[in-house]
Amino acid sequence: MRAHADAGAAILNGRGLMRRYRAADGDVLALDSVDIALRAGELLALVGHSGSGKTTLLSIMGLLDRPDGGTLEMFGRDVSRWGWGRLAKLRRGRIGFLFQDAGLIERMPVIENVMLPMRYARVPGARRSQNARNALERVGLGDKVNRLVGTLSGGERQRVGLARALAMQPRFLVCDEPSASLDKVTTGLVAELLREQAQAGAAVVLATHDPLLLPIAGRVLHMERGRFVAGGS
Numbered sequence: 694m695r696a697h698a699d700a701g702a703a704i705l706n707g708r709g710l711m712r713r714y715r716a717a718d719g720d721v722l723a724l725d726s727v728d729i730a731l732r733a734g735e736l737l738a739l740v741g742h743s744g745s746g747k748t749t750l751l752s753i754m755g756l757l758d759r760p761d762g763g764t765l766e767m768f769g770r771d772v773s774r775w776g777w778g779r780l781a782k783l784r785r786g787r788i789g790f791l792f793q794d795a796g797l798i799e800r801m802p803v804i805e806n807v808m809l810p811m812r813y814a815r816v817p818g819a820r821r822s823q824n825a826r827n828a829l830e831r832v833g834l835g836d837k838v839n840r841l842v843g844t845l846s847g848g849e850r851q852r853v854g855l856a857r858a859l860a861m862q863p864r865f866l867v868c869d870e871p872s873a874s875l876d877k878v879t880t881g882l883v884a885e886l887l888r889e890q891a892q893a894g895a896a897v898v899l900a901t902h903d904p905l906l907l908p909i910a911g912r913v914l915h916m917e918r919g920r921f922v923a924g925g926s
């Protein structure tokens with residue numbers, strides 16, 4: 694696996710991050726002045742009850758959403774006022790995502806799904822295919838590279854999502870409930886792969902309710918009503 698040269702470098706620095714949603718039944722303050730920093734090689738877990746703001750924070754950390762207030766530095770750049778296009782460009786190739794709804798294309802073969810983000814990031818064809826095959830081997834799907842995603846089980850799909858995130862060798866990996874539909878053995882595999890990513894110098898953040906994933910985290914932060922709380926409830 695490629696080791697990242699800049700282990701320990703600042704990946705992200707957020708100060709006073711706010712995010713308010715407007716809903717028909719009133720406004721929701723999903724992030725209430727959150728400070729968060731993350732360095733290369735770190736593995737951070739976010740825990741907290743449903744609705745405490747974990748996904749909202751992950752979306753902002755992954756540049757999929759923008760805060761309404763506060764400042765955000767990513768990879769040493771202040772992106773607080775950047776537009777969507779510029780954020781997408783920074784995200785592409787640097788940030789990998791593993792979300793519950795893996796966003797896979799059902800009628801496309803497994804390997805094509807895994808190669809897609811590398812296509813967008815203009816990784817050369819031969820390397821795309823090699824990286825995708827290696828990643829699929831690592832998640833135990835080396836024998837299913839040509840299967841259509843629509844024919845896979847829920848756990849297999851989730852592993853394709855993980856392979857897709859790993860194949861890019863991102864500097865920053867953002868995971869929302871990465872073990873949601875997995876059995877114990879596969880959860881162990883995912884935990885091992887995430888730990889390897891951090892050891893190779895990537896920053897990893899995961900939101901989870903799964904006690905099996907917590908031991909791999911170097912730091913655990915508890916969220917409640919859009920804030921970090923000591924120890925949690």
Ligand SMILES: Nc1ncnc2c1ncn2[C@@H]1O[C@H](COP(=O)(O)OP(=O)(O)OP(=O)(O)O)[C@@H](O)[C@H]1O
Nearest residue numbers: 714715716721723742743744745746747748749750
């Ligand atoms: N698009 C939206 N519009 C309105 N409210 C939203 C929206 N997205 C999230 N919220 C609200 O913001 C709060 C935080 O939601 P968020 O999804 O970040 O929580 P979470 O901790 O990830 O929860 P879970 O563990 O259930 O995934 C919740 O009260 C939720 O209802």
